[in-house]
Amino acid sequence: MKQNKLSYKISQFLMFGGPATILFFAVVILPFFYGLYLTFTSWDGVSAKKPFVGLDNYKAAIADTAYWQSLGRTFVYSVISVVLVNIVAFLLAYMVTSGIKGQNFFRAGFFIPNLIGGIVLGYVWKFVFNRAFVAIAEAATQSEHASLLSTPNGAMFCLILVSVWQYAGYMMLIYVAGFMSVDQSLKEAAMIDGCNKGKAMWHVVIPLMRASFVQCIFLSTTRCFMVYDLNLSLTKGEPFNQSVLAAMHVYNQAFVYKNYGTGQAEALVLFIVCAVIGMLQVYFGKKGEVAA
């Protein structure tokens, strides 16, 4: 049988899967391992020489306090954003699935911020914070006001606000799908058994929507942890580098300060964080399947 020959299998696989597999290996797998190699060199970004330096980059990464500060900042930013995004998204989803008029209109409307990339959104909001908010504050108090973006805490607040604004509409769509997948008769049965609306929601609907919660929480966590575009356009890390998040620090370390090896070593820490988040998601997702 010609179909059992290895050469047949390989040629069939390459015919169908070749282009995708080759491109995938070329931009993901190969760079990933080449990146591991780069962490042991002190490449300057220009020359062909990549001197071997052992663990120096890892030592530099560990000693880089600005990096660990940016990671801590990213952690705080992500936790606050994820909590707020999910609360807002859940409430919006509840309201746009309750049977009111114009549900689809509202769903489509809340999603609009997700259509536009972080760079453009960041500049739009920069204008809002620097001009509109200042004008409103000055009109309300009749005194001079500085922009929120000019203080470290204000800048972090702005990043959180814009992230919540952007992601809430997206997560809302996932929660809407969750609400719609819950069998209404279960909720009705609970209410006949004497649950009020709140109790039915808490004990019946929300547990059945477990998969949506797992999905939204992990999706928003990864998005927030890796944010770069918005950080670049809205705050650029200012004031005084006090709003530099982890992804921006890695970028700057590599491409601005030209410490490619150290930047790559620091990026690997981000990879580990992402891998842990991914494994937790699989774990919680699986656990949910059994419970349901």
Add this chain to the structure above:
Amino acid sequence: MEGQVSTRTKVLHALMIVVLTIVLLLFIAPFILVVINVFKTKADINTEPLALIGKHGFTLDNFPRAMEKMNFFTVFGNSVVITVSATILTILFSAMCAYVIVRNPSWRFGGAVFALMVASMVIPFQVLMVPLVSVYGGLLNVLNSRITLILMHTGFSVSLAVFMFHGAIKTNIPNELEEAASIDGCSKWRTFWTIVFPLLKPTVATVAIIDAMAFWNDYLLPSLVLGRRELYTIPIATQIFYGTYSNDIGLIMAALLLAMLPILILYLFLQRYIVEGVTSGAVKG
């Protein structure tokens, strides 16, 4: 009793509509602010950013100046070419790849490639950007080309797309159809394109929407690949433009509106499909 409940529900619904309307207005307020300021002069924007019309009246001046300085038509064209080509390649290559993997579960390398693709989805781009620049810029010197960017976009997006096509083929396409075609003497290649691929339309739509939006809005990868002005995409051009003209706020408003307009217009027409596509993509991915 019955009447009471429905009045209560009616009041509740009215209340929710009011709340949702207020929240929606707050949601789109930033865009409205851009729209009202784009028709003002620079001086009016600085003194009264919230006024509907400035003291110096209505002006259309900001648009032609921003278009010219941003090189809008070239930049827009680049974005369209890159987004469309990368989306088409992703769909074709991923559907083909998923097909061969699903239909030959005993082939070890197919399973291995699929497992690697799924696992790779947790790799953040930050881990790959330095080696990418090092290999494709330093060693091979193929950066500054739209084709390189298109192929890279495709390479990054095939893993999720293969995963989605894999699920769709496995659950929705019965093997019997292909067996019948095979008995009739149809080659695997023809069977795939004439029988399987047309049945994958819903997944094609989902992948197209998710990837096209991602490619259109991506900044980091294109900014690393495209270093020449005539190759810029909209996000890169916006970023450079802001850096150069940040004092001329009227120009900035026009540039931001131009950057947002194409996708907002598209959303007006394809809104239903986009909302559906994003939802099913997010739930499956």
